[in-house]
Amino acid sequence: VVATFNRGSDDTNVTVRARYVVGCDGARSRVRTAIGRRLSGDSANHAWGVMDVLARTDFPDVRLKTSIQTERGSILLIPREGGYLVRLYVDLGPVTSGNREEIRAMGAQEIVHIANKVLHPYTLEMRETIWCSVYEVAQRIADAFDDAVDRARQPHVFIAGDACHTHSAKAGQGMNVSMQDAFNLGWKLAAVLESRSDPQLLTSYDAERRPIAQELIDFDRDWSAMLSAPSLPSSPSAEGVVPDPVSEYFVRNGRYTAGVAARYTSSPLTGSGVHQHLAAGYPVGMRFHSAPVIRIADSKRVELGHAATADGRWRLYAFADESERRFRDLAEWILSAPASPIAMDRARGRDLDASIDVRGILQRPAHDVVLADLPGLLLPVVGVLGLVDYEKAFAADQQTGADIFDLRGVDREQGSLILVRPDQYVADVLPLDAFPQLTECFQVHFRMAEGIGRLAT
Numbered sequence: 001v002v003a004t005f006n007r008g009s010d011d012t013n014v015t016v017r018a019r020y021v022v023g024c025d026g027a028r029s030r031v032r033t034a035i036g037r038r039l040s041g042d043s044a045n046h047a048w049g050v051m052d053v054l055a056r057t058d059f060p061d062v063r064l065k066t067s068i069q070t071e072r073g074s075i076l077l078i079p080r081e082g083g084y085l086v087r088l089y090v091d092l093g094p095v096t097s098g099n100r101e102e103i104r105a106m107g108a109q110e111i112v113h114i115a116n117k118v119l120h121p122y123t124l125e126m127r128e129t130i131w132c133s134v135y136e137v138a139q140r141i142a143d144a145f146d147d148a149v150d151r152a153r154q155p156h157v158f159i160a161g162d163a164c165h166t167h168s169a170k171a172g173q174g175m176n177v178s179m180q181d182a183f184n185l186g187w188k189l190a191a192v193l194e195s196r197s198d199p200q201l202l203t204s205y206d207a208e209r210r211p212i213a214q215e216l217i218d219f220d221r222d223w224s225a226m227l228s229a230p231s232l233p234s235s236p237s238a239e240g241v242v243p244d245p246v247s248e249y250f251v252r253n254g255r256y257t258a259g260v261a262a263r264y265t266s267s268p269l270t271g272s273g274v275h276q277h278l279a280a281g282y283p284v285g286m287r288f289h290s291a292p293v294i295r296i297a298d299s300k301r302v303e304l305g306h307a308a309t310a311d312g313r314w315r316l317y318a319f320a321d322e323s324e325r326r327f328r329d330l331a332e333w334i335l336s337a338p339a340s341p342i343a344m345d346r347a348r349g350r351d352l353d354a355s356i357d358v359r360g361i362l363q364r365p366a367h368d369v370v371l372a373d374l375p376g377l378l379l380p381v382v383g384v385l386g387l388v389d390y391e392k393a394f395a396a397d398q399q400t401g402a403d404i405f406d407l408r409g410v411d412r413e414q415g416s417l418i419l420v421r422p423d424q425y426v427a428d429v430l431p432l433d434a435f436p437q438l439t440e441c442f443q444v445h446f447r448m449a450e451g452i453g454r455l456a457t
């Protein structure tokens, strides 16, 4: 890519020569404009006064996250860290050609004045404004997140974050989703640049992230409308509880706002879920859901999901069957079969776990397991010093009652194999003896000429 961008701040042009370019340059992205992508969505902006203040108030819920909805306007109040600071989002309404200048000129005093009208009969007396800004935003999404969609060629320029999607700040999701865009793209770019995967992999960035951004915009539209609407008195239920649609909506969408509800649909990167019943608690296409386990080598209770770092490797979590027969056969096959996905690394003289990190989880208590009896795959010799990695094998925690097989619905009789992508999303759930599917799956992911595609045949 040879691209020239106007830097904007000092009106100088910058020429970038690179194999790939990622524009993380915010809502007014020049990279987006340069590749001819457009935002579509709301035609008008909505304005918000946002301020972090130190204030005296008789409003009783000042230390609670509060949505205040009245016919005089609405406020979202968020207590900040430290015990005194308060963030206020004050709704300033739609921006029109008639009020644009007035809204843009608003300062802290005017915003607090509006806040006081909304808070009436309570009052807020500002002692110090730490930060204040008026921002205008609309729910918009780019027509594509790269320069290739609809152009029948491989993508080379990508946009991520606010450059692709804009929405209100009230769902608290903009940064979260933006970082997940970059995480989704990052491991794919690394795999392509290190020749582990075909550049075709990069087309999955737009395919996976644009629907997620659309979900965010839809969520934000509903959530903003709820927060801006004056709250109407509701009748108590039979139990005497007054229903609060805002709280209910927030609780209902708790997993979404925690960033763990995204689900990628079936694609070359995400399996069909035909064996989902073997591990119902690891939905295919969703984030790998951690649970506590006992690390066998040191009997320490750890979170299985936290044992993995964001290092670009794929992961196979092998949950042992009751007899451990299938589990041992799988370990032997992965270690020795020419069609095994780690054959690629072995053929190159790299560590067994250089591209694919295999972890084993047994049903037996950790103290019943003799370390030396574990399959060699789970005690690999790695690194320049040829040391043994003792941290690949785990056992279910049977002491505290938080047994991972129960928590995640793993089939005890048959066990299960969970394939996890480098960005921690479950690519598929397979039986422990699904050797051909395992080969095929990794042929798709690592399909460079020197990859396992050739070794397997």
Ligand SMILES: Cc1cc2nc3c(=O)[nH]c(=O)nc-3n(C[C@H](O)[C@H](O)[C@H](O)COP(=O)(O)OP(=O)(O)OC[C@H]3O[C@@H](n4cnc5c(N)ncnc54)[C@H](O)[C@@H]3O)c2cc1C
Pocket: 005, 006, 007, 008, 009, 024, 025, 026, 027, 029, 030, 050, 135, 160, 161, 162, 163, 169, 171, 172, 173, 174, 175, 176, 177, 178
């Ligand atoms: C008031 C407010 C509160 C928010 N609260 C939350 C929250 O609680 N949780 C949450 O998840 N999100 C929140 N967000 C949203 C979040 O801030 C954004 O979604 C996030 O910052 C987007 O990150 P980004 O890197 O895509 O863009 P930005 O953060 O906008 O970064 C873009 C960068 O590119 C630089 N840049 C732009 N053009 C050029 C150029 N031509 N040359 C060189 N550099 C350039 C900019 O200077 C900037 O540093 C909030 C937003 C606002 C406005």
